[in-house]
Ligand SMILES: Nc1ncnc2c1ncn2[C@@H]1O[C@H](COP(=O)(O)OP(=O)(O)OP(=O)(O)O)[C@@H](O)[C@H]1O
Ligand SMILES: O=P(O)(O)OC[C@H]1O[C@H](OP(=O)(O)OP(=O)(O)O)[C@H](O)[C@@H]1O
């Protein structure tokens with residue numbers, strides 16, 4: 001039987017969230033300690049646990065069909081790998097940073113400077129856009145230490161909370177790229193495997209939609225229903241059910257988490273009471 005091959009980071013930031021999204025999509029994967037390969041028991045999926053930095057090449061060569069990987073790494077490695085879906089975790093930036101004492105006004109200030117980075121291609125492309133020539137030093141980790149040990153004048157690396165920059169007395173001056181974990185697809189996926197991928201993609205979209213939405217129930221006097229319904233986005237139209245108490249109804253709808261706090265004051269002002277917010281497990285549109 002044909003199986004789709006997915007690469008997942010063996011250990012590190014992406015590992016747990018990657019396994020969780022498969023689990024939420026109803027796919028059971030057993031991954032014992034130090035296991036490098038596993039098969040899902042209830043879906044035609046083979047899982048390979050690999051080093052993050054090796055994954056783009058495996059995709060290019062078609063050794064794996066898809067992968068869960070940071071988009072920043074795909075951009076850095078190039079190749080004809082497509083992004084099927086952004087997964088809303090491992091959000092970070094690839095940024096340029098300089099020591100706090102560096103009087104930075106524009107990218108021109110980096111002309112001729114030494115820059116330490118784990119992302120030389122991404123950085124080169126960015127500098128070329130502005131016609132800046134700099135001396136790039138490629139290092140694979142702990143990049144932020146480079147200016148403090150006299151190795152570089154600036155760095156280009158991943159920034160998330162900014163605490164590593166802060167601890168090393170650096171300030172972010174340019175954001176080159178905003179990244180998050182994605183499902184990446186090999187350029188040489190077969191039509192047979194594409195059918196399996198379409199099924200997996202459908203499930204993952206349902207998981208992502210559910211993760212970003214809540215089910216909301218509220219009570220309102222009947223004469224306020226019209227005003228409240230106007231405020232609510234809903235999948236199609238909110239459900240309105242009568243309460244046991246005469247003249248009152250319960251209104252049910254789905255609200256995107258990002259919009260909830262904007263809507264709540266409007267709903268209360270329009271007469272909504274007893275608002276309940278419930279997580280959604282899956283959402284199939
Ligand atoms: N501090 C961070 N916050 C959020 N996402 C991050 C952060 N650092 C890295 N990432 C994202 O997570 C991915 C994996 O990062 P992780 O630190 O686990 O591995 P790595 O250092 O890139 O590579 P390796 O697996 O070779 O050690 C990165 O490619 C990036 O997309
Ligand atoms: O803005 P922050 O929240 O501080 O995160 C940014 C840091 O996180 C990553 O390092 P990681 O811990 O993965 O170590 P590494 O250099 O070995 O990859 C990245 O390379 C930055 O150094």
Ligand SMILES: [Mg+2]
Nearest residue numbers: 012013141158
């Ligand atoms: Mg890292």
